[in-house]
Amino acid sequence: MTDAPALESHGRCPVCEQEVVFASADSWLRDGFKCLTCGSVPRERAMMRVLAQLAPHWRELALHESSGCSVSSNRLREQCRGYVATQYDPATPWGEIHPHGYRSEDLEAQTFADETFDIVVTQDVFEHLFAPDRAISEIARTLKPGGFHICTVPIVRKAAPSVRRARRRRDGSVDRKSVV
Ligand SMILES: [Zn+2]
Structure with a gap:
């Protein structure tokens, strides 16, 4: 050993x-x-490298990060003038700021105005969403013309098809057993 x-x-x-x-x-x-x-970790380094390549002046821009909680998130918070952190927090009214400093937002139905951000960052978030297509649509709506989204998603078993692990019922509760 x-x-x-x-x-x-x-x-x-x-x-x-x-x-x-x-x-x-x-x-x-x-x-x-x-x-x-x-x-x-490597995911964060890849994200920050892409950010610096695509927008070397990122520190001056309006950047929305959803569900950030990492070393790179702290870096963005400290150095990006227009950094906005959001978390999915149904206990806090959508659009309000939680005492911990983040804004409560549902990535699939955001309260931000159209064309608010230059950049949106999601690190390992999309695999947790019920409707990633709606989240993509909302991110596109809230990005300024020419803005971009940096997204990381873990790849499991490479080419094996994705499996749905849960879905939202009509009443908003979560069915964790369903496999569609
Ligand atoms: Zn380092």
Whole structure:
């Protein structure tokens, strides 16, 4: 038995923007291959790299992140002047700000005006939605002309078809057993 990491490399981290060491003690690199300086995982580094490539002036823009709770989310909150964080929180009226600082929003039926944001970011959110088509439509509605959406979704079993694990009943409750 050894404590040697499963993988280790050096490079520039797009999240903390420093020369760092990346290492993972686990073979599940998606969640384990972290920047040893800021703690970011590969998904976050990919998102921030794409953001910087597509919008080098992202710090000056209006950016909506849904359900952010990560190292990269903190980076965006600290540095992006127009950062707006939302969470799906049915206990808080839609459109109101929770004491923890996020705005309560249903990604599938947002209260934002048309053409509000330059960028929308969703990290591992879409696999939890009941109606991803409505969320895409709402994101398109709230983006300014020329704006864009950066989306990450975990891929499980590669080419195997997606399986619905739950659906919403007419009364709004969740049926977790249905497989459609
Ligand atoms: Zn880092």
